[in-house]
Amino acid sequence: MSTILLDLKLQNSNQTQNNDNENLIPRIKQSDLSYNDFYWNYMNANWPIILTSISNDWECRRNWTKQTTTTNNETTEINFIYLKQKIGNCHVPVANCSKEYYNSHEKCEMKFFDYLDQWQQSVFDTNRNLYLKDWHLKALMPDYDFYRVPKYFASDWLNEYLVDKKLDDYRFVYMGPRDSWTPFHADVFGSYSWSTNIAGRKQWLLLPPLEEQKLTDSLGNLPFRITKQLLTEKNVKFFTIIQTENESIFVPSGWYHQVWNLTDTISINHNWFNACNVPIIWRNLATCMQRVIHEIEDCRGMDNFEEHCQTMLRASFGINYSDFLNILEHIMTKRLQQCSTNNNNNIDNILFDTFTLSDFHVRYDLAIIADVLEAIQNDEVVLARAELCDRCKELVEKIKGFKNASEN
Structure with missing residues (x-):
């Protein structure tokens, strides 16, 4: 091909x-x-x-x-x-x-x-x-x-x-x-x-x-x-x-x-979106979440308030926090796979049946994903939900582990 x-x-x-x-x-x-x-x-x-x-x-x-x-x-x-x-x-x-x-x-x-x-x-x-x-x-x-x-x-x-x-x-x-x-x-x-x-x-x-x-x-x-x-x-x-x-x-x-x-x-x-504008996507998502929380603030005492907010976020913005993390994790996993196999021609690494990424491109994608994950970890909604916070930390550690291994 x-x-x-x-x-x-x-x-x-x-x-x-x-x-x-x-x-x-x-x-x-x-x-x-x-x-x-x-x-x-x-x-x-x-x-x-x-x-x-x-x-x-x-x-x-x-x-x-x-x-x-x-x-x-x-x-x-x-x-x-x-x-x-x-x-x-x-x-x-x-x-x-x-x-x-x-x-x-x-x-x-x-x-x-x-x-x-x-x-x-x-x-x-x-x-x-x-x-x-x-x-x-x-x-x-x-x-x-x-x-x-x-x-x-x-x-x-x-x-x-x-x-x-x-x-x-x-x-x-x-x-x-x-x-x-x-x-x-x-x-x-x-x-x-x-x-x-x-x-x-x-x-x-x-x-x-x-x-x-x-x-x-x-x-x-x-x-x-x-x-x-x-x-x-x-x-x-x-x-x-x-x-x-x-x-x-x-x-x-x-x-x-x-x-x-x-x-x-x-x-x-x-x-x-990609590495250039994914920080903007995250800021827009977090801003929309704050609007959702503000709109139903008087219901904060209800059971599963955070889950309701995530449901409303998906309805109004199109994705919620978990959806966004799914995208980041998928791209991260594919980029790490490309680095580990060092094989651009692997069918899983070919974009739109035609394109492959240079080594710098792959590493830049991973660096930006790590930066965005760090920002997500500091979000007050994420800090209040252990499963989201732990997931971000786990993904960041995978990128750090790859970086440390490649430097040794």
Whole structure:
């Protein structure tokens, strides 16, 4: 099996923690950017970037679209016939962009062919603008290699864990007509996201972290929808990006955004975290836990209060403390295994069927996991629960034991 090495190296003086130009989101051809430079200059620095020529060899780009030549130019159209033939008439999740429902869009399920037929026949209108989104097509058809994870996004602890464990993942397909859109939000857990346009054009409004606080109302709520006019009136720093076909945008942690489809559009999207932003994920999780405790503080005397808090945390945040530790332990175990076997080509150590980690990358992952576990041990919720505290200590000791053995 041919693999690609994610050759992470020690950060040097030319790879700063801050972007040199805080008024610029660069657009760079993928062949002009190394994995190492992306890791330190953008992912670790938590700064957006647009990568071009990203899906040249993807099956979905070749076959889900077709080129139509007119008198003046060549345009890309959706290949509805191929999509039906290849995927079949499964149920798909659909959002009605014309109707708000609890600070989101109203959701329903449709048969895939019905959705494509209505889209192709331009049945959608201002009262029923339907957007197929958050579709787990890769999980539904795991043997269908319709795209390849770009190397820049392959260090993905979240989906590595979820796919290994055969749990719901954060790998999605989006497709929809012109004027379908996604409301103002930051990504789940405070994760990174990447989105690659297979067809069409999107407009993004991106806000650096904390700028969204300028938009809160008297109750601390953020708006469902934003406009450039609103952002300007509130003196919010923001970036406007027009994303075209064959481009991938990297959205860092905590960057609120809103996205419009300017044309008929198909995109592949992932949410993920890794060593660069896992401390942020932990802080967000711990902050959400404190909100949960505050909300039910008057019930503290009830039996199993801590367990109830963890249940509510999972319902509101998406994971709880045990879930988070499961992810860290899984990644830690795999990285320790890679070090002990010194065999990158072991099937268990290959990411997305393609990538392996350099020795420094593996050790850096382990060092960050150890740091986060130390932080978790000092959390007041963990300190009050012996089983969580003992589990953190046990995991830290495993990493320390490996480090001591490798130094001797």
